[in-house]
Amino acid sequence: MSERLRIALTKGRLQDKSVELFEGAGLDCAPVRNPGRRLIHALPNYPLDVVLAKAPDVITYVEHGVCDLGVVGKDTILEKGGAFYEVLDLGFGRCRFALAVKKGTDFYGTYKTRRVASKYPNVTRAFFEGRGMDVDIIKIEGSVELAPILDLADGIVDIVETGATLRENGLEPIEDVAQVSARLIVNTASMKLYKTEITDFLSRVERELGGKA
Ligand code: PRP
Numbered sequence: 001m002s003e004r005l006r007i008a009l010t011k012g013r014l015q016d017k018s019v020e021l022f023e024g025a026g027l028d029c030a031p032v033r034n035p036g037r038r039l040i041h042a043l044p045n046y047p048l049d050v051v052l053a054k055a056p057d058v059i060t061y062v063e064h065g066v067c068d069l070g071v072v073g074k075d076t077i078l079e080k081g082g083a084f085y086e087v088l089d090l091g092f093g094r095c096r097f098a099l100a101v102k103k104g105t106d107f108y109g110t111y112k113t114r115r116v117a118s119k120y121p122n123v124t125r126a127f128f129e130g131r132g133m134d135v136d137i138i139k140i141e142g143s144v145e146l147a148p149i150l151d152l153a154d155g156i157v158d159i160v161e162t163g164a165t166l167r168e169n170g171l172e173p174i175e176d177v178a179q180v181s182a183r184l185i186v187n188t189a190s191m192k193l194y195k196t197e198i199t200d201f202l203s204r205v206e207r208e209l210g211g212k213a
Pocket residue numbers: 141142143144158159160161162163164165166
């Protein structure tokens with residue numbers, strides 16, 4: 001008998017795009033389209049249960065094996081890390097991490113230790129360590145653009161999609177830090193235990209992605 005798989009989807013924008021992709025692959029996602037306050041949904045025409053979760057929790061559930069699969073942004077993967085297989089770039093949720101400063105500022109033109117604010121301290125640390133540059137990192141929970149405006153930081157490392165938030169706040173990107181898009185991740189034990197089921201799911205998704213390319 002075929003095992004029912006469980007997948008964790010990142011709530012919000014990636015959820016909508018994931019549903020579009022899975023529906024294209026023939027999975028009836030009606031319960032996920034009208035979730036109400038329910039957080040777990042059984043798909044009616046495919047042996048898959050969908051869990052809706054916040055991005056870092058998607059990784060936690062997949063790492064612990066309570067979900068076999070997950071859809072999560074590369075931004076969260078880079079920040080949180082973890083032991084799982086990253087098997088597919090799903091192509092949506094495309095944006096980038098960039099270093100941004102107040103327009104016209106010379107970020108590199110001083111010997112003083114720079115302060116950089118970010119929701120992603122690990123990504124920020126890795127980027128500047130790669131440069132051999134010592135910076136003070138300040139963790140901010142949201143709207144990081146405020147930090148340079150309020151003179152709390154010399155720069156920010158943040159997600160840039162259209163660039164509108166930076167522009168409208170008098171900031172400009174000066175360097176790309178990493179490219180971001182949604183990824184399909186798989187628990188390492190599930191990959192062996194449910195190889196047949198996971199291969200079937202992956203090949204459906206890959207076929208749909210290939211058809212769109
Ligand atoms: C993200 C990011 C930027 C904005 C970038 O914030 O932190 O603020 O989107 O998008 P843009 O380049 O298209 O303007 P999000 O909407 O996730 O809100 P948050 O800052 O509260 O986390």
